[in-house]
Amino acid sequence: MSADVELSNVSVTFGSFFAAKNVSVKIEGGEFFSFLGPSGCGKTTLLRAISGFQDPSEGNVLIDNKDMSGIGPNKRPTALIFQNLALFPLMTVSENIAFSLEVRGVSKTDRQKRADELLELIALEGQGEKKVHQLSGGQKQRVAIARALAVEPKVLLLDEPLSALDLKLRQRMRTELREIQKRVNITFIYITHDQGEALTMSDRIAVMNEGELEQVGPCDEVYNNPRTPFVATFVGENNPIYGRIKSIDGKTVEIDTPDGIFRSTINDNTNLNINDDAIAFVRPESLFLPRSDDNFDNSLPVIIDSFEFEGNIKNFYAHLKSGTKIKFSVPNAIDTSHIKNGSSINLGFDSQKSIILPKAPLAID
Amino acid sequence: MNSYFFTQPFFKKNGRAIAIYFLVAIIFWFVFLVIIPQLYMLDLSFRTNVPPLERGGPKDFYTFEHYQHFVFGSKTAQDAFNFVDLGVFGRTILVSIFVTLANLAFCYPIAFYIAKIANPSTARLLIVSLIIPFWINELLRSFALRILFANEGVINNVLTGIGIIDQGILFITYDIGLYTGLIYAYILLMMFPLYNAIESLDVNQIEAAKDLGSSTFRTHWRVVIPHAKPGIVSGCTMVFMLTVGALATPVVLSSPNTLWFPQLIYQWFNMNDNWSRGSAYSIILLIISVIFVLTMMRIFKVRIGEIIR
Numbered sequence: 001m002s003a004d005v006e007l008s009n010v011s012v013t014f015g016s017f018f019a020a021k022n023v024s025v026k027i028e029g030g031e032f033f034s035f036l037g038p039s040g041c042g043k044t045t046l047l048r049a050i051s052g053f054q055d056p057s058e059g060n061v062l063i064d065n066k067d068m069s070g071i072g073p074n075k076r077p078t079a080l081i082f083q084n085l086a087l088f089p090l091m092t093v094s095e096n097i098a099f100s101l102e103v104r105g106v107s108k109t110d111r112q113k114r115a116d117e118l119l120e121l122i123a124l125e126g127q128g129e130k131k132v133h134q135l136s137g138g139q140k141q142r143v144a145i146a147r148a149l150a151v152e153p154k155v156l157l158l159d160e161p162l163s164a165l166d167l168k169l170r171q172r173m174r175t176e177l178r179e180i181q182k183r184v185n186i187t188f189i190y191i192t193h194d195q196g197e198a199l200t201m202s203d204r205i206a207v208m209n210e211g212e213l214e215q216v217g218p219c220d221e222v223y224n225n226p227r228t229p230f231v232a233t234f235v236g237e238n239n240p241i242y243g244r245i246k247s248i249d250g251k252t253v254e255i256d257t258p259d260g261i262f263r264s265t266i267n268d269n270t271n272l273n274i275n276d277d278a279i280a281f282v283r284p285e286s287l288f289l290p291r292s293d294d295n296f297d298n299s300l301p302v303i304i305d306s307f308e309f310e311g312n313i314k315n316f317y318a319h320l321k322s323g324t325k326i327k328f329s330v331p332n333a334i335d336t337s338h339i340k341n342g343s344s345i346n347l348g349f350d351s352q353k354s355i356i357l358p359k360a361p362l363a364i365d
Numbered sequence: 366m367n368s369y370f371f372t373q374p375f376f377k378k379n380g381r382a383i384a385i386y387f388l389v390a391i392i393f394w395f396v397f398l399v400i401i402p403q404l405y406m407l408d409l410s411f412r413t414n415v416p417p418l419e420r421g422g423p424k425d426f427y428t429f430e431h432y433q434h435f436v437f438g439s440k441t442a443q444d445a446f447n448f449v450d451l452g453v454f455g456r457t458i459l460v461s462i463f464v465t466l467a468n469l470a471f472c473y474p475i476a477f478y479i480a481k482i483a484n485p486s487t488a489r490l491l492i493v494s495l496i497i498p499f500w501i502n503e504l505l506r507s508f509a510l511r512i513l514f515a516n517e518g519v520i521n522n523v524l525t526g527i528g529i530i531d532q533g534i535l536f537i538t539y540d541i542g543l544y545t546g547l548i549y550a551y552i553l554l555m556m557f558p559l560y561n562a563i564e565s566l567d568v569n570q571i572e573a574a575k576d577l578g579s580s581t582f583r584t585h586w587r588v589v590i591p592h593a594k595p596g597i598v599s600g601c602t603m604v605f606m607l608t609v610g611a612l613a614t615p616v617v618l619s620s621p622n623t624l625w626f627p628q629l630i631y632q633w634f635n636m637n638d639n640w641s642r643g644s645a646y647s648i649i650l651l652i653i654s655v656i657f658v659l660t661m662m663r664i665f666k667v668r669i670g671e672i673i674r
Contacts, residue, residue, distance in 0.1 A: 053572060073576045080576045086569035090591045099587070100577035151578060 002029035002186040003077060003154035005050060009059035012045050012211075019045040021211040022059070027189060027204075029064075029154075032181050034190040034198040036235065037208030038363065043191045046208075047157050050189065051080045063155060078155040079148035083163060085140055087132045093143055094119070094128030100151040118146040121180070138169045145180060155187040162197060174200050195235045199223065207231045209363070225267055226355060229279055234363035238281045239326050242359070245276045253356050255280045258322035262298045263351035270357060277359040284315065286353035287328035289336070289345070296348030302326050303344050307336075403651075410645035431645030450629060450646075457626035458653060461609040464547045468555045468604050469597065471548065476559035477589065481568065499553055507546050507617035514542035514618070538620045546618040551607045555600035562596025563589060595671035598661050606654045626650060 005027040012020040020042040027033045035043040048054035050061055052073035061068045068076060079100075087096050095102070097118050098111040106114075119125050122142035132140060141161060148156055158177075162170045178201050181188045192198050198205045199219045206216040207230070215227045226232035233240065243257030253266045255278055264280040272278055288294065302318035309315075313329045314336060320326060328347060330336055339345065370376075376384045410431055415424045435454075438447030475495075479488045498506065513519045514536035521533035536542045566589060574584040590597070615625030630650070633643035662669065 051576060053576075073572070074578045074580070078576075080573070082569045082573060084567065084569055086567060086573035088570060088573075088588060091587075099574070099579070102587075103574075103577065103579040103583050147577070 002031075003064040004029045004062075005155055005187060005189065006062040006065070007046070007050070007059065008062065010046070010049055010056045010061065011058040012042070012049060012054060013057045018042075018211045020049070020056075023211075023213055024059075025206055025213060025216055027187060029187055030185055032178065032188045032190065032201055032203045034192060034202040034205045035208055036192055036195055036198040036205050038234070039193055041208040042211040043193075043208050044159055045211075047080070047159055047189065047191050050155070051078050051157050052076045053080075077153055078157055079151065079153035080157045081144050081148050081159065081161045083159045083161060085144040085161065087140060087144055087147070089132050091132070092128060093124070093130050093132065093135070096132065096143060097128070097146045097150055099147060104151070114150060118150060121149075121183070122146045137165050138173060141165065141173055142176070145177075149180075149184060153186065155189060156181075158188065158190045160192050160194075162192075163194070170197070177201060199235070205235075207235060209234070226281070226357070227267070227269070229281070229357050229360045230363050232279075232281045232355065232357060232362075237284050237327065239284065239287070239324075239328075240362060241280045241282070241320075241324060243278060243280065245272055245274050245278050245356075248272070248274065252351055253278075255356060259301070259320040259324065262300070262354070264354040264356040265352055266356050272356065272358055278356050279359055280354050280356050282349050282354040284327045284329040285313075287326070287347045287349050289330060289334070289339075290348055294348055297351050298349045298354070300326070300347040300349060301344065302328075302347055304339055304341055306341060307339070406644045406647060409641050410648050412641050414639045414641040431642040432649075434642060435646060435649060453624045453629055454626050454649070456623075457609060460544070460547075461605055464544060464608045465555075465601050465605045467544075467548050468552060469559075469601060472552060472555040472559050472600070473597075476556055477563050477585075480560050480564040481566070481571070495553060495556060503550055504613045504617065506550070507614045510542055510546045510549070511537070511617055514545070537618065540618075540620050540623060543615060543618040543620070543623070543625075546614045547608050547611060550611060550614050551604045554603040554607065558596040558599040558603070559593060560596075562593040562599075566592045594665050595667050598665050598667045598671075602658045602661055605657055609654060609657075610650060 007023050007025050010020055010023045011018060023042075023046060035046060037043050045054060049056050050063075052068065052071060052075075055069070063077060073080070088099065091099070094112065094115040098106075098115040101111045101114060115128055116125075119128055122145060124139060124142060124146075127135075127139075132143070135143065144161065145156075162173050162177075165173060174197060177188075177190075190198070190201065202219055204216065204218050205222055207214045207222060209230050215222055215231045217225075222231060222235055226235065226238075229240065232238045241255070241257050241259070241262065243255040243262075246254040246256040246261060248254075248266065251265050253264050253272070255262055255264055257280075262280055264282075266272060282300075287300065288296065290299075300320070302320060304316055304318045306317045307314065308317075309332075310329075312332055314332060315327060315329050316336075316339065318326045318328070326347075371381060378384075379387065411427050411429070413424060413426055413428055413430070415422070419425060434447065435450055436447060438444060438450070475491070479491050483491060501509075511518075515521070516533045516535060516537065518533075518536075520536070521530075524530045525533060534541075570588050570592070571584055574588045575581075579587070610627055611625065612627045612631060615628055619625055619628075626646070627650070630643050630646045633639045633646060661667075
């Protein structure tokens with residue numbers, strides 16, 4: 001059983017500080033939904049508002065269309081997985097998992113049965129008698145999930161639960177979380193500052209900045225069609241090129257920059273006029289080394305500064321004549337031995353792979 | 366030999382002067398302040414009570430008479446047992462256990478509030494308010510309570526004044542003053558171990574329990590108290606030992622017809638000039654305290670290292 005979660009004009013203030021500002025979003029039942037944003041953007045505050053630990057200063061949280069105001073965290077159909085997991089160190093793994101049943105007065109044998117079922121779900125059969133400190137990081141993670149699932153919540157809330165794990169484990173847990181979500185088929189609301197995590201697991205993501213929702217949508221849409229310069233630079237990497245609008249022809253826009261005129265694409269709901277200040281964004285993977293048979297409608301003259309080898313790709317750092325920094329990446333399979341530091345080359349990019357947005361602050365890393 | 370001694374890692378690490386200072390201080394404390402007085406008292410408790418001049422003479426020999434006196438009373442007594450002393454002893458133990466539990470019940474919510482609920486400035490204010498009264502000597506605090514609890518004291522005057530009661534309550538006669546005084550006397554020794562233990566609990570643990578559907582009572586019973594157990598045992602042992610050995614508070618606050626066991630010891634030492642019997646009674650008190658600590662550790666499955674953290 002899954003439930004819809006709806007935030008309706010939710011604001012949370014601490015004194016005069018808005019931790020969350022007028023947030024409205026509807027999360028569908030059974031969805032894997034992520035709030036993505038830098039630390040301090042208010043995403044944890046929203047999660048606490050959904051779980052009941054934080055009353056919204058304004059607005060309402062609705063779960064299954066029922067207003068949750070005045071209902072404590074122990075009475076909501078939600079379960080929260082804490083960033084540090086908050087497993088009970090003095091209890092065994094089974095006791096941890098069955099804690100929610102214990103407090104509901106479920107008999108010991110039934111509790112044990114349910115704990116065993118859940119241990120099987122998380123592939124820790126027969127390890128119920130262990131103490132929490134005897135488990136590895138990934139196992140603890142899974143126990144925390146099992147503990148949260150024990151009472152069959154309708155909504156599972158996850159507060160950056162993977163942040164303490166090492167890279168390999170984190171990647172494996174992403175797949176595992178996704179699989180568990182499919183198996184139990186309940187709403188997952190996930191909080192993270194890691195866009196890779198959000199993109200790989202989620203059905204939809206909400207990008208947050210300074211307490212406000214910048215954009216909500218399916219992962220590919222947010223990545224390919226960012227609505228604001230913040231989203232464009234926070235989700236994935238992007239090269240901003242500043243300039244003024246020269247012409248608008250349907251979806252194709254020309255932008256006049258100190259480094260020349262480039263063609264880019266404008267979204268339907270972006271409001272830009274001739275001569276407006278704007279930024280054209282083009283991602284590192286959309287910039288290509290020139291080849292004779294390619295036919296890009298933009299050519300970007302850059303001077304190479306440095307190079308880094310990442311394994312599957314090679315990253316090049318360069319600058320334009322005006323000084324604007326440009327990063328582009330090339331698959332490792334392509335030979336780049338002729339590109340040296342200081343060499344000037346023309347990169348090609350397709351206007352359809354570039355997005356133009358009104359000038360606004362970027363996400364600062 | 367000398368040079369070997371000084372090449373030990375302890376000397377190398379701390380330097381010769383500091384190392385010697387450490388050793389002297391520790392040895393002085395342990396030998397002169399712990400071992401010798403206790404051994405001397407133990408030895409004295411098994412000796413006959415003779416004036417100092419006759420020490421080592423024919424009348425000074427080892428005997429169980431003081432311990433026998435505690436159990437059976439004087440040889441000329443009519444009763445089979447020393448009901449008076451045993452009664453005082455038993456009552457002291459029972460009341461001390463009660464005082465300890467009452468102290469725990471009183472301190473736990475305050476410690477929890479200061480450690481986990483209050484904002485930092487309120488917490489500081491509360492801690493200071495707890496400490497300030499203890500800048501005043503225990504004896505003076507007891508007298509202050511005596512003034513409050515006396516038959517014509519502040520509490521009775523106020524209660525009769527506003528008409529809640531017609532006649533003053535006999536707080537002192539019924540030892541209510543004594544119990545209050547004893548609970549208050551060592552409250553800090555319960556408060557701080559409890560506070561430290563609760564303070565170190567991750568707030569997420571409490572929230573996790575609540576999120577999993579646990580009531581407030583359950584959360585305390587299953588999460589907070591188990592975590593605070595070493596602090597509880599530590600506080601209880603200290604409060605019990607100090608209460609069972611308290612002298613000033615009972616002298617000032619107990620009703621005229623009740624005696625506290627340390628008062629009995631005091632009488633043997635000072636009024637009856639029988640240091641041997643006083644020593645024997647002290648040893649009995651010491652043994653009871655040790656048994657209490659060991660029992661607490663056994664019941665709560667706590668090791669000594671956890672208590673003295």
